[in-house]
Amino acid sequence: MTKIKSFVFSPFSENTYVLYDDTLEAVIIDPGCLSQAEKLELKDFIVENKLNVKALLLTHAHLDHVFGAAFIKRTFNVNIYLHDLDLPILADVENRCKTWGIPGYEPVEADKSLNEGEIFRFGKTELEVIHVPGHAPGHVAFICRNSSFIIGGDCLFHRSVGRTDFPFCSQEQLIHSIQTKFFTLPDEYTVYAGHMQPTTIGDEKKHNPFLK
Ligand SMILES: [Zn+2]
Helix, strand or coil, X not given: CCEEEEEEECCXXXXXXXXXXXXXXXXXXXXXXXXXXXHHHHHHHHHHCCCEEEEXXXXXXXXXXXXXXXXXXXXXXXXXXXXXXXXXXXXXXHHHHHHHCCCCCCCCCCCEECCCCCEEEECCEXXXXXECCCCCCCCEEEEECCCCEEEEECCEECCEECCCCCCCCCHHHHHHHHHHHHCCCCCCCEEEECECCCEEHHHHHHHCHHHC
């Protein structure tokens, strides 16, 4: 079984995830920790549980998902993985933080690419990478088949979907990604999204007002 620890960080209430299994190997996904206290909370969890962080994975590069990326990269000496189509968004985060008046962001670059259909392995865990554009052009999600969940980023939320009023977004692409990639998973799969509480594929198929 792959375990999940989630944190809610920053004024954006962003969900940061740590995935690990009984080998104690781990990955961090979307580190939205912005304040020093949030960064230490995440680091303390890793240290206290004796986890061996193997990589930092990004579903996409919007600012609220990468606030703590430089800190994690430096602290755990890991590579950052991101889909190439979101590289320009990551490069623009410093500017956007200035525009929004958000202090404390440390710029960072990605090290490795994530691509549709790849399997990312750590410990005994396999994560299948799927490309799900719409909310961001290089948005990916991570399917964990042995534990029946998906780390979905800002695509499919509890009774909602990701915003598409930012630059480089497409509502049509987002709905297509959800219908063809998320909704082909079994109903019992849990969706851990970038914001709000977890949900399931079956629940959202039935009740999500944006996908009727
Ligand atoms: Zn986003």
